[in-house]
Amino acid sequence: NAGVTQTPKFQVLKTGQSMTLQCAQDMNHNSMYWYRQDPGMGLRLIYYSASEGTTDKGEVPNGYNVSRLNKREFSLRLESAAPSQTSVYFCASDIRRTNTEAFFGQGTRLTVV
Amino acid sequence: KQEVTQIPAALSVPEGENLVLNCSFTDSAIYNLQWFRQDPGKGLTSLLLIQSSQREQTSGRLNASLDKSSGRSTLYIAASQPGDSATYLCAVRGTGANNLFFGTGTRLTVIP
Numbered sequence: 114n115a116g117v118t119q120t121p122k123f124q125v126l127k128t129g130q131s132m133t134l135q136c137a138q139d140m141n142h143n144s145m146y147w148y149r150q151d152p153g154m155g156l157r158l159i160y161y162s163a164s165e166g167t168t169d170k171g172e173v174p175n176g177y178n179v180s181r182l183n184k185r186e187f188s189l190r191l192e193s194a195a196p197s198q199t200s201v202y203f204c205a206s207d208i209r210r211t212n213t214e215a216f217f218g219q220g221t222r223l224t225v226v
Numbered sequence: 227k228q229e230v231t232q233i234p235a236a237l238s239v240p241e242g243e244n245l246v247l248n249c250s251f252t253d254s255a256i257y258n259l260q261w262f263r264q265d266p267g268k269g270l271t272s273l274l275l276i277q278s279s280q281r282e283q284t285s286g287r288l289n290a291s292l293d294k295s296s297g298r299s300t301l302y303i304a305a306s307q308p309g310d311s312a313t314y315l316c317a318v319r320g321t322g323a324n325n326l327f328f329g330t331g332t333r334l335t336v337i338p
Contacts, residue, residue, distance in 0.1 A: 146325060155230060155315075155328030163324065171325060203269065205326075215260060215317075215326060219269035 119218035136204030145187035232329035249316030
């Protein structure tokens with residue numbers, strides 16, 4: 114009954130360091146998403162993957178890259194972290210990106226110092 | 227671009243009171259609207275999903291309505307409990323987009 118699992122839950126990086134946030138879902142969903150949540154703002158889409166083998170930019174993609182490793186896994190990479198990337202990151206998935214319910218992971222709280 | 231607004235930003239009520247949370251959106255071309263609950267430091271838990279063809283959905287003490295033409299949704303919580311204290315987020319999926327557009331949420335506190 115795992116749903117959407119994200120690792121790690123917390124991370125502190127120094128400016129310029131790189132890291133990869135991992136996300137896996139066990140619901141056989143086709144579409145997966147990465148959002149970031151900042152104080153006073155709604156969640157904003159970074160990247161999404163409509164199906165295995167495809168990825169597309171969202172509203173705030175600069176400074177990030179993604180990989181849809183297989184149907185279950187969708188990772189988010191920060192190549193050179195900046196303080197502006199301090200945020201809470203959420204992974205989500207759904208069966209398809211039109212009229213179905215979206216499920217979210219527990220989030221990764223990232224601080225860049 | 228779809229804009230989603232939630233009013234009020236914060237709400238404090240005594241236990242047992244019925245309450246309504248509001249959500250408005252600017253573009254009525256949507257597939258669905260979803261209400262989530264977020265506890266401090268936690269992820270988003272889906273509460274209710276309303277398809278664009280539906281007027282309302284109910285789950286236990288929760289009832290969500292949708293008026294697509296006017297760009298509004300409400301989440302009604304009956305007989306509120308301290309355990310209902312959380313932030314409630316509204317999100318819409320537009321027909322021209324690949325993702326959910328979120329409001330900034332209403333932070334609800336239910337006082338015992």
